[in-house]
Amino acid sequence: MTVAERSAPVADEPPQRPRKGRRAWDEAPRWQIYLPLGIYLVFTLVPFYWILLFALRPTGSTSLVPWPMTFEHFDKVWNDRSFGTYFENSVYVGLATLFMTTLVALAGGYALARFDFRIKRAFMLALLCSQFVPGALLLVPLFQIFAELQMINSLGSVIIAETVFQLPLSMILISGFIRNVPYTLEEAAWVDGCNRFTGFRVVVLPLLRPGLIAVGSFAFVHSWNHFLFALMFLSNQEKQTIPVGLNSLMSADSVDLGALAAGGIIAAVPVVIVFAFIQKWLITGFSAGAVKG
Amino acid sequence: MAQAAAVAKQPAPPRRRRGSATPRRLPYLLIAPAGLLMLGFIAYPVLSVFYYSLQNYNPTKPWRNGYAGFDNFTRIFTEDPQFWDTLIFSAKWVVVEVGLQLLFGLALALIVNQTFVGRSLGRAMVFSPWAVSGVLTSAIWVLLYNSQTGITRYLADMGIGEYGTSWLSDTSTVFPAAVVADLWRGVPFFAILILADLQSVSKDLYEAAEVDGASRLRQFLHITLPHLKDAIILSTLLRAVWEFNNVDLLYTLTGGGPAGETTTLPLYIANTSVDAHNFGYASALTTVAFVILLFCSMVYLRLSKFGVGGDK
Numbered sequence: 001m002t003v004a005e006r007s008a009p010v011a012d013e014p015p016q017r018p019r020k021g022r023r024a025w026d027e028a029p030r031w032q033i034y035l036p037l038g039i040y041l042v043f044t045l046v047p048f049y050w051i052l053l054f055a056l057r058p059t060g061s062t063s064l065v066p067w068p069m070t071f072e073h074f075d076k077v078w079n080d081r082s083f084g085t086y087f088e089n090s091v092y093v094g095l096a097t098l099f100m101t102t103l104v105a106l107a108g109g110y111a112l113a114r115f116d117f118r119i120k121r122a123f124m125l126a127l128l129c130s131q132f133v134p135g136a137l138l139l140v141p142l143f144q145i146f147a148e149l150q151m152i153n154s155l156g157s158v159i160i161a162e163t164v165f166q167l168p169l170s171m172i173l174i175s176g177f178i179r180n181v182p183y184t185l186e187e188a189a190w191v192d193g194c195n196r197f198t199g200f201r202v203v204v205l206p207l208l209r210p211g212l213i214a215v216g217s218f219a220f221v222h223s224w225n226h227f228l229f230a231l232m233f234l235s236n237q238e239k240q241t242i243p244v245g246l247n248s249l250m251s252a253d254s255v256d257l258g259a260l261a262a263g264g265i266i267a268a269v270p271v272v273i274v275f276a277f278i279q280k281w282l283i284t285g286f287s288a289g290a291v292k293g
Numbered sequence: 294m295a296q297a298a299a300v301a302k303q304p305a306p307p308r309r310r311r312g313s314a315t316p317r318r319l320p321y322l323l324i325a326p327a328g329l330l331m332l333g334f335i336a337y338p339v340l341s342v343f344y345y346s347l348q349n350y351n352p353t354k355p356w357r358n359g360y361a362g363f364d365n366f367t368r369i370f371t372e373d374p375q376f377w378d379t380l381i382f383s384a385k386w387v388v389v390e391v392g393l394q395l396l397f398g399l400a401l402a403l404i405v406n407q408t409f410v411g412r413s414l415g416r417a418m419v420f421s422p423w424a425v426s427g428v429l430t431s432a433i434w435v436l437l438y439n440s441q442t443g444i445t446r447y448l449a450d451m452g453i454g455e456y457g458t459s460w461l462s463d464t465s466t467v468f469p470a471a472v473v474a475d476l477w478r479g480v481p482f483f484a485i486l487i488l489a490d491l492q493s494v495s496k497d498l499y500e501a502a503e504v505d506g507a508s509r510l511r512q513f514l515h516i517t518l519p520h521l522k523d524a525i526i527l528s529t530l531l532r533a534v535w536e537f538n539n540v541d542l543l544y545t546l547t548g549g550g551p552a553g554e555t556t557t558l559p560l561y562i563a564n565t566s567v568d569a570h571n572f573g574y575a576s577a578l579t580t581v582a583f584v585i586l587l588f589c590s591m592v593y594l595r596l597s598k599f600g601v602g603g604d605k
Contacts, residue, residue: 115319123328141338
């Protein structure tokens, strides 16, 4: 397919697009956008406001504005309830899961996108089927495996489990991204003297950056948020992660609402930052990877 | 144009290049790490669950351990009313959650797909609960539903609901209360998936429809929906499986209570294995859940004619 052929239909289009005085589809009346969006925004933001309110106002206050402001809840949760330690553990788990998932899925995704090999269909089917396997229901055998590997109470067990359950989707997404990079680019790099690896690194990898950021952040957010693996595989309190810490705040005999709110905000801040950062890429990432993959 | 682009984007899988440094083994080497991890930590555990489902296995009662045949399964279907209760609740939970998420998620995606002032900020804000975990969602809604200082108290002041009730401990309100909490986090995710697919609808189609004088409703029904069909089918399916399997939210929000009112099948399984240590029976329950899930998915894909028709 030549460039000229490809651009031919564009040339056929009239330079002036017809408008019959009516709105195009993506120009609905303003109120039809702002009214429902505003209502939905209230539903979205009130819970966030509520947790902020509990975290910042003194215990016993029923004021609807967090004033006078206090940080006693944060201090208590971070120091007395060891959220500082949990936070550190969660960062390790999140980053390790991010790197392992991206690396392993990148290798696998490249194979799926660029090669035809005998077990490819079976492998794709396995990826799909794994989506039906409930991680929560495999806790007991997973526990036994990690006990066998002497990895109970080490963050490694959680990192492996999180990575494994992130892999199928990540691989499908990444192979979709790679398929979107024309193969001819790679072949051109080979002609210029690159081998497969350097060709991939120089030509494909830079183009994959948005997709990799989306997949990596997805893995990070998931492992940051996930709760059961850490709850089951880490019995030592020093090794726990943030969601488990939150859960223990909730199931305490007398729930300290201020502490719970402060812990919740500590849990939310990193993911909200990551999310604000990747939001745009995530949408393009999904449309490039998931739908065509 | 779209067709040409698609052709360009999907090169024929290359044959092995004679004389190049690429051995035939390369693809296998590349998928090996992923394959081994999945074999060891998904496939093997699944098989061992099947194995344990035929065993009496309870580490606290070792004298009873051993091969049990299909005893566990007969017990599930004939003597365990809790299995049926939790299964029915799971079905109700999944259908209500996924149905409402689809409805609101589609609406939300259509809205934020328009161009308007403050769109990126609006998107970031309405999508933000997606990043929040099940446990944190529970924490937030526990605060909101708290009978003393939650929003319920302020609503009661305005005449909505009764003063001092906790919606999570009342059997008549716990289900809607839990549904709303999960929707808060679930709708944005659905909206993101649908929005992603909306971006790929060709604008030309709408313009052509404009010229032909099609109303916006007709454009939605005849252009947007058919285009979204496969994405909707797939995302509802994944979502349903996920909502079925997910225990984070209900475990921490209601703990399955009050009075077992919100215990899903996976929650029941987790209780059976972790609290009651009855691994054999829990494995049998898991096997049944897995089969039900797989069967429902197949039926769903068949009925919805996934990948059939549509003019993508």
